[in-house]
Amino acid sequence: MIQLVELSVNGERHDLAIEPRRTLVDVLRHDLRLTGTHVGCEHGICGACTVLVDGQPARACLLFAAQVEGADIRTVESLSEGGALNDLQQCFSEHHGLQCGFCTPGMLMLAEGYLADEPDATKEEIREVVASNLCRCTGYQTIVEAIDDCASRRRAALQDRLDRSAS
The missing domain is CATH 3.10.20.30 (Beta-grasp domain)
Structure with a gap:
């Protein structure tokens, strides 16, 4: 059928x-x-x-x-913006949040969805969330650092936009 x-x-x-x-x-x-x-x-x-x-x-x-x-x-x-990495992908690259790359697409999408709901997530909360996806290569530390850095950058960019609109 x-x-x-x-x-x-x-x-x-x-x-x-x-x-x-x-x-x-x-x-x-x-x-x-x-x-x-x-x-x-x-x-x-x-x-x-x-x-x-x-x-x-x-x-x-x-x-x-x-x-x-x-x-x-x-x-x-x-996630890619006009062929360029988006901010989350860029943070994964900068923090070496991938090795073999097999888990990376799933990690990226997990993080993208999580950060949309929890923009103020702590490293501990991020670590708990990413533990739901398996990675055999990185030990998760660089993935957590990449996601935390992206969250910080997004918060800073939002605050900058708010500051500019208030002036």
């Missing part, structure tokens, strides 16, 4: 004819060719497939594509 599904991914609408039990990660990678979302455990444990669904981190391997019809889905490909 085939089901017609309309997905909004990275701001683009896609009309797809898929099997109802097709996972979101498979649709992203195979149908839409968005291979930045990685497939790891396929059981929702590792977090390599983390994407944002309506702004919230979600494991794409645990969702059927039909479940997220009408939702706003963002993958790691959405």
Whole structure:
């Protein structure tokens, strides 16, 4: 059986004819060719497939594509700004928050969603959140430092905008 599904991914609408039990990660990678979302455990444990669904981190391997019809889905490909790294990606680069890179897309999307909800997160809170995604290479310290630095930069930029608008 085939089901017609309309997905909004990275701001683009896609009309797809898929099997109802097709996972979101498979649709992203195979149908839409968005291979930045990685497939790891396929059981929702590792977090390599983390994407944002309506702004919230979600494991794409645990969702059927039909479940997220009408939702706003963002993958790691959405972070890049005109081919340049966004601030979070830049912080990961500067702090060496990646080594093999397999977990990186999931970590980036987890952090992007978390910082949107918790812009004042402490290092301890960040460490607790990123522990939900597996990384075998970095020991998490550089990932935590990268996310914390990005949060600090975003807070400073917001304060600068507020100061300018008040003057």
